[in-house]
Amino acid sequence: MRALSRRGLLVAPTLLFSSRSALGQEDAYPSRPIRLIVPFGPGSTTDILARLVAQKLTDQLGQPVVAENRVGAGGNIGTEVAARATADGYTLLLGAASTNAVNPSLYSNLRFDPIRDFTPVVHVASVTNVLVVHPDLPVRSVPDLIALAKRQDLSYASGGAGGTIHLSGELFKNLAGVGMVHVPYNGSAAAYPDLLSGRVPVMFDSIATCLPHIQGGRLRALAVTAPYPSPLLPGLKPIADSGLPGYVVEGWYGLFAPSGTPGPIVARLNAALVRALSEPATQQALLQQGAQQKADTPEAFRAFVLSERDKWAALIKAAGITQN
Known part of the structure; x- marks a missing residue:
């Protein structure tokens, strides 16, 4: 019993230290540059919005946020890179309706699940x-x-x-x-x-x-x-x-983190980008791309992504659309 007690006394401070260390890392976030994966090429709407998001997050967080284009396979290559990244807030994805809601119904060989493998951070804009x-x-x-x-x-x-x-x-x-x-x-x-x-x-x-x-x-x-x-x-x-009730299509873009990213980091990213999206200059920059800012909570964004996935899955099945 004394041995167990001594081991318990030795283990308890270690666990306490580890817990405080993890909390300290989250409190200090970000302490180094952040990579923002863009799954489409330079000049695309996704790329233009990603670079706007990168600059706004840089301003808000005090660390460089660098947009990195990883293109191919309808956005799946870059999306998979982000899905496989360490869930520490230092690799993010500027995802789109296609990559995070449509592609699971189009491609039968995806090596990631856009719902399971990502944590929605904020709905940036809809076009x-x-x-x-x-x-x-x-x-x-x-x-x-x-x-x-x-x-x-x-x-x-x-x-x-x-x-x-x-x-x-x-x-x-x-x-x-x-x-x-x-x-x-x-x-x-x-x-x-x-x-x-x-x-x-x-x-x-x-x-x-x-x-x-x-x-x-x-x-x-x-x-x-x-x-x-x-x-x-x-x-x-x-x-x-105009004669077709029920018709709604919006091309949308949002910030995602790999699944398992700590909640405090997700909350900080959300708050930073919501502040930036509320700025008139940001809204004007979005308008030039035909986009309107959304800036919602992670929970609301997740519900939206799920609804979009289900909507497009039904249409794709009915139309018989497939991709290799």
Whole structure:
């Protein structure tokens, strides 16, 4: 008993020291640079928003936050790198709707689980797409487009299978009961020559990309995909209010940490980014990308991600969309 007591007395201070040491590490966070994984290439919307987030977190936390592009496989390569990182708050992910909600239903061979392997930190922003048509197409509203698609064959362009641009079209087809043909391109920019010539007359794309063509009269905007108007096109109604109730698509972006990241670190990251997102200069920078800040709690963001996963899983299954 005395031996056990002595060992207990020896062990107890060690455990106490370890506990205090762990708490001290969390209290001192961050004490060195942070890596922010960007699963898409330079110049993409994800990349632009990631660099804004990196700068704002640098300002808030007092340590460099460095954006690192790890591209490939529809965002899966970079996302897996972040999922496998040490859960200490020094590797983060700027994830998107595709990487953290859509891809599990598209790819059967993922080596990570976006729900199990990540802790949502904060919903950074959502971007609305806009439904545009070539001006020669004889439609000026969503009901016009639905009626025309029921009378004749139409096609719509996207920047590739599985992204929110593609799924915007698939949800439209599903709810409207039409059969437009999907024509995927290697990125949205590659679709524009055919879109602007009228060869493929319909597309859903981000407002920031479409806006110059809309303003120049080269494309006609019919409605936005989000459930609210965009400040960039204030007179344009949502598709849900333009003849297709229940239609909602938002391209969204959020900050994630590897699963198991300590709660105090997640809370500190959330608080820092929420403060930064409330700044008028940050909101203006987001607006230039057609984005609106969200800045919610980790719990609310997790619930949102789960709802998005379930929504797109049902549509992808119904449409029979697959990726290798």
